[in-house]
Amino acid sequence: MRRITTLATAACLLALPAMAQPAANDRLATAAQLRDGALAGNKAWGLLTNLTDTVGQRLAGSEAEARGRAWAKAELQKLGLVNIREEAFPLTAWERGQASATLVGSNHQLALTALGTSGATPAGGITAPVTCFASLAAFRAAPENQVKGRIVFIDHRMTVTQDGSSYGVNGAVRRAAPALGAQRGAVAVLIRSLGTDYHRNPHTGGTVFPAGVSPIPALALALPDAELLARRCAAGQVAMQLLATPISRPGQSANVSAEIPGSVPGEVVVLGGHLDSWDQGQGVFDDGAGVVITMAAAAAIKDHVTRTGLAPRRTIRVVLWGAEEFGLIGSRAYAVAHSQENIVLAGESDAGADRIFTFDSKVAETGLPLFAEMAEVLAPLGIDAARTNKAGGGPDVGPLAAVGAGIIDLGQDMTRYFNVHHTPDDTLDKVDRKQLDQNVAAWTAAIWLAATDDRPLRTK
């Protein structure tokens, strides 16, 4: 009987006027209700366990990433989202291979790993003298004889910042130093990992060899190994035997998207994460968490729509980008393909699984009252009011912002993010479920408010 009653009730709810729009004065109350519901229980942890245990790492362009897309489409369908799409794009795929480094005349096997797009050594490896630099600036200033024919090591270091800003400040060492080394005749460039943990788990990450610059081996040392190498350099001449065997090949990736249709066609609110990950860990903090946070937020809203029959005004679209780690390849392709759409606001969760503590916007002046509403609804989650209207947004929304989409950035606590990101340590055990749930609660409320709003948000 109970079952029949429940089904009957559900049928009644589904029979309510479809696609009706919530009354404006209900918006904040409903957002608060969705927030509290998500905080009490949502689908993120189950999805995250399922994704990372059954699919595992999802390197861009790999069969593993394709398995991730198949998983996402199946799960989005189970969640009741519609218009599920996969939009393919080409890329140069890259595989890590092996890497080893020994200091000549010592027992030391250094813990290091190749940076994405790194070139390979000859099959037997190379042996060369090492020049150690304390910073990227010191490397830039060095004379040719300290670089040419040598292995260059740059001990440039980042620090722990709650907002992750040190990664931005110091990112140039990873992005630019290998190409600079190649142009100056270095036989390889090693960097101290862009990371903040002291484990023998080096941080990979993409580097860039511009057109016309042939890739050389480019690798990152774990922090204990970087500091050992720096001490050996300080003590005298150091030579290294280095082997790295990455390969590049033509490949393909894709973006996956799915929707909760809005009652007024044409206006779209995008939220998402990136499905690809690095291959050393299982892509949990980066960015399995963002994928499942946005999926769980969408699921909470979809459940509400189903239950009440009240659809949001704007279409909510979950986008799970591909190939973020190789330079936003998926999101650039996405922005081009969707440049004619009216994407009014876009947000990405791509900073781990720890709690959101602040938020920023980048929208038209007309949209700022929406963020005042959000501040009110997000405050009980311990989230401070919008700090600026200059949000950068998650990396994959940058290309959409460049063509005029408004941006919402829910700022996560990144204090421990760079302990695990891009390392073998990016595994499920690192996730604090309560903080994961707080993310879902915040995104659910924020996206609901944005999707039920009608104020212009686009910046152009």
Next chain:
Amino acid sequence: MRRITTLATAACLLALPAMAQPAANDRLATAAQLRDGALAGNKAWGLLTNLTDTVGQRLAGSEAEARGRAWAKAELQKLGLVNIREEAFPLTAWERGQASATLVGSNHQLALTALGTSGATPAGGITAPVTCFASLAAFRAAPENQVKGRIVFIDHRMTVTQDGSSYGVNGAVRRAAPALGAQRGAVAVLIRSLGTDYHRNPHTGGTVFPAGVSPIPALALALPDAELLARRCAAGQVAMQLLATPISRPGQSANVSAEIPGSVPGEVVVLGGHLDSWDQGQGVFDDGAGVVITMAAAAAIKDHVTRTGLAPRRTIRVVLWGAEEFGLIGSRAYAVAHSQENIVLAGESDAGADRIFTFDSKVAETGLPLFAEMAEVLAPLGIDAARTNKAGGGPDVGPLAAVGAGIIDLGQDMTRYFNVHHTPDDTLDKVDRKQLDQNVAAWTAAIWLAATDDRPLRTK
């Protein structure tokens, strides 16, 4: 002039009546002075950096361990100790080789490493179904069809304990399970690392295959990987492709010792650590720290003797054992070779580099007043009074205790010891210099008191 004065003063001091014994009422005051001097500055950090940067890991029976002995003898000589000896003993040396494990039908490459004395798989590896057990007891109770022809995984877990006791309680899983698996027809035994950190750095450590039991592959999984495997087992059937390539061969190791001669020949106080280490890290916490703590304590006492001309009554002997990690091979040989000596007290530093917070003794009743004196001198270092007269001592003093030597055990805070011990993470950056110095201060004072005492301490 200054230099000449100093030299002249030193010459005068050296001309004082050699080997005179300190007056009894000076003992505590001198111990306190030695303590404070060592706390303010000592040689431990410099020695530790030098040992682990220039020698690195020191696997028992390897050329690396021999380099460690050469380093130790040279440094002990520089510190002014005499009667420097190297006493060789044979052992079956073992080399780790490579290890890899993949869950069939998945992307998961598990982080694991061989246990010391592990056997090898065939060259191409093995593929077999996995049985997961939550504990050693569950494995012992399992029927044959869950073991024979299968890879056995035991998820037996240890917890963090300040005194390290969980390692003792749970150690049987590593020592006994592989042999039990071999006897019951398992093709390999995997254990959850005996460790407390969640990094992809598995903990190695010795296991034991008794005479007549042929070694099978025996490996430890990093905690994130152990938990992943347990989840996959809970979800259904799991098969694993496993490769492990360790080898065993006849080898040799040795103990190194050096002395500060006492004024009354025949009675010896031993302090030491073990020179060998596992090969994954650099042997810093285990047991480079113990080696340098005891060397620096001896150096502080030697400097005092040189400065004052007042030798302790008993001979102080630093012993740096070899091959501790393969079952106390060096210290067993040492106890046999020195069974006729009057070693009145022995202590070992082998619990990392963190602070001492308590101490225990195991001595004749007649010796207990000595430990009351120690309590007084050690209290300002934040060390609680002797808890028991049932000390086990560091592992390498066990064989000496078995033949009657008294034992002193300065108990270190091991809260984070099992995060790094036996892992690739056992590197210099883990050391807190202030805590390292506190160890030297405590050992210097304790050994001074023991060596200037005349109460009987031996238990038989």
